[in-house]
Amino acid sequence: MSKLATRRALLLLNPKARRGQELxxxxxxRLERGRLSVAVEKFEALPEIARDIVRLRQTADLVVVCGGDGSVSAAAMAVVESSLPMGIIPMGTANDLARTLDIPMDLLQAADVIAQGRLRQIDIGTVNGNAFFNVASIGLSTELAKGLDPTLKKRFGRLG
Known part of the structure; x- marks a missing residue:
């Protein structure tokens, strides 16, 4: 990392996300070219992401979540508590929040957005202690993003 690095990024990787096994x-x-010093932490279960943020918040200037909507939601309350900005590398199935925020689905282009330091304030909601951003779902949306099961297609018709 060059001496020009000015910000420290805590990159949290969900290897179980749809694209979580990509390099x-x-x-x-790409983030380091954007003057970020990057520390990578993998997590095995969604509750770990919040613990990692709380545990490592003093070592970071921003949090980068590499995962999908579940990973982002799992990180949300700890990010709010830490007062750190959060970047998203959309590695999940639907990536609904990333799409809503016009974050590129191309991972390197998403990294460029983070490296450029673009900030946007968004609202967060909670239901039963679980955070949500632009949508609350009970799982059908993930099935839709994957492609409806033939029995669901027959039952619900053409959705999306």
């Missing part, structure tokens, strides 16, 4: 090195390199 992280090109993303880290």
């Amino acid at each position: 992280i090195a090109p993303i880290v390199e």
Whole structure:
């Protein structure tokens, strides 16, 4: 990392996300070219993401979540508590929040958005202690993003 690095990024990777097994090195390199010093933490279960943010918040200037809507939601309350900005690398199935915010689905282009330091304030809601941003769902939306099961297609017709 060059001496020009001015911000420290805590990159949290969900290897179970749909694209979570893709190489992280090109993303880290892209962020580092944008003057970020990047520390990568993998997590195995969604509750770990909040614990990692709380545990490591003093070592970071921003949090980067590599995962889908579930990962982002799992990080949300800890991000709010830490007062750190959060970047999203959309590696999930639907990536609904990333799409709503016009974050590129291309991982390197999403890293460029973070490296450029673009900030946008958004609202957050909670239901039973669980955070949500632009939509609350009980799981059908993920099935829709994957492609409806033939029995669901027959039952619900053409959705989306």
